[in-house]
Amino acid sequence: MSKTSPQLCCTLNISGTDQEKMIKMFKALGNPIRFEIIKFLLTHPGCITGDIVEYLPIAQATVSQHLKELKRVGLIEGEIEGPKTCYCLNTNSVNDVYKQLQNYFATHESILFPL
Amino acid sequence: MSKTSPQLCCTLNISGTDQEKMIKMFKALGNPIRFEIIKFLLTHPGCITGDIVEYLPIAQATVSQHLKELKRVGLIEGEIEGPKTCYCLNTNSVNDVYKQLQNYFATHESILFPL
DNA sequence: TTTCTATATCGTATTTTTACGATGGAACAA
DNA sequence: TTGTTCCATCGTAAAAATACGATATAGAAA
Numbered sequence: 001m002s003k004t005s006p007q008l009c010c011t012l013n014i015s016g017t018d019q020e021k022m023i024k025m026f027k028a029l030g031n032p033i034r035f036e037i038i039k040f041l042l043t044h045p046g047c048i049t050g051d052i053v054e055y056l057p058i059a060q061a062t063v064s065q066h067l068k069e070l071k072r073v074g075l076i077e078g079e080i081e082g083p084k085t086c087y088c089l090n091t092n093s094v095n096d097v098y099k100q101l102q103n104y105f106a107t108h109e110s111i112l113f114p115l
Numbered sequence: 116m117s118k119t120s121p122q123l124c125c126t127l128n129i130s131g132t133d134q135e136k137m138i139k140m141f142k143a144l145g146n147p148i149r150f151e152i153i154k155f156l157l158t159h160p161g162c163i164t165g166d167i168v169e170y171l172p173i174a175q176a177t178v179s180q181h182l183k184e185l186k187r188v189g190l191i192e193g194e195i196e197g198p199k200t201c202y203c204l205n206t207n208s209v210n211d212v213y214k215q216l217q218n219y220f221a222t223h224e225s226i227l228f229p230l
Numbered sequence: 231t232t233t234c235t236a237t238a239t240c241g242t243a244t245t246t247t248t249a250c251g252a253t254g255g256a257a258c259a260a
Numbered sequence: 261t262t263g264t265t266c267c268a269t270c271g272t273a274a275a276a277a278t279a280c281g282a283t284a285t286a287g288a289a290a
Contacts, residue, residue, distance in 0.1 A: 010151050010170050019150070027145025031278085035138050036125050042223045049237055055125050062279050064238055069277095083236045083287045091227055098220060098227075105213060108157045112206055112213075146248085164267055177249050179268055198257045198266045 018100060024073040025097050033058060034066050041076060041089050048084045133215060139188040140212050148173060149181050156191060156204050163199045 028034055033056060040055055041047070049067065053060045067087060070076045074093040078085045105112055143149055148171060155170055156162070164182065168175045182202060185191045189208040194201045220227055 010155075011172060012147050012151065020147070023145055023147055023150050025145075026141045026150075030138055030140075030142025030145045032135070032138055033278090035134070035141075040125075042219075042226060045226060050235095053237090057126060058278095059280055060237075061239080061281075065278080068238080080237095080286095083285095085237065089226065091229055094227060098216070101213070101216065104157075111157060111160060111204065112209060114206055148248090165265095168267090173248095174250055175267075176251075176269080180248080183268080195256095195267095198264095200267065 018096075021074065022097050022100050025075055025093070028070055028073045028075055031066070033062075034070055037063075037066060037070060038075065038089070041087060045088050046086050048086055050084070052087070133211075136189065137212050137215050140190055140208070143185055143188045143190055146181070148177075149185055152178075152181060152185060153190065153204070156202060160203050161201050163196075163201055165199070167202070 037052055040052060053063045056063055071078055074090055076087050077090050078087045152167055155167060168178045171178055186193055189205055191202050192205050
């Protein structure tokens with residue numbers, strides 16, 4: 001390619017795009033603790049912070065920090081109920097990312113599924 | 116759940132498992148530069164390091180570092196050809212991760228695809 | 231009211247990531 | 261041989277992530 005079509009430089013000016021959202025979600029899922037939280041919420045929808053803290057081998061403050069990050073990127077939602085907070089997956093966001101991935105695979109099918 | 120089934124603590128002792136591999140790939144894909152490299156390889160299979168360096172707005176050493184990381188987690192492969200290195204996606208690994216994701220979605224279909 | 235419970239946030243220490251220039255080595259060209 | 265190109269690695273600086281104890285706050289209970 002160096003000697004053929006000189007492709008324009010990639011600028012990475014993609015703030016707010018779907019791709020950027022997907023990258024943030026990948027990053028969030030790329031941490032073992034946060035991945036376990038997502039898995040836990042799959043099997044325990046609507047549980048409270050304390051349940052997750054009890055399940056994980058880390059301090060409560062750290063769990064809270066991870067929950068905040070998962071909420072920030074849109075993977076989960078928290079609903080305050082009195083002194084507790086109920087967390088559940090944001091299924092819409094999760095589905096959106098999954099659809100984007102499916103789209104990537106469909107678009108580059110011949111490369112990703114070689115005969 | 117706090118008052119019902121006391122679930123065992125998650126130990127995160129998952130070294131070498133498929134899940135750990137997937138988490139590492141998520142982490143690798145959770146960086147904008149590395150995501151762009153993967154996208155570039157989708158459209159420019161078999162290109163050399165210099166092509167990627169030319170495309171991205173960062174230094175050659177940094178690109179090389181990211182390529183090393185993508186190779187480490189198994190998303191790409193590099194083949195040395197004389198003084199150059201040809202990179203391409205590891206389609207097997209990519210497909211494996213995709214299949215795992217499909218499995219997660221299928222297993223928790225009722226939660227992830229609410230009516 | 232006071233006390234307790236649940237959880238978010240603060241402050242901070244440690245580790246990891248990211249980026250760069252400089253260097254080194256391997257293969258090709260002259 | 262010498263010089264050049266390509267690219268990985270080294271050394272390092274800056275930024276971000278991760279973790280914890282301590283604290284604050286809001287609601288429930290006493």
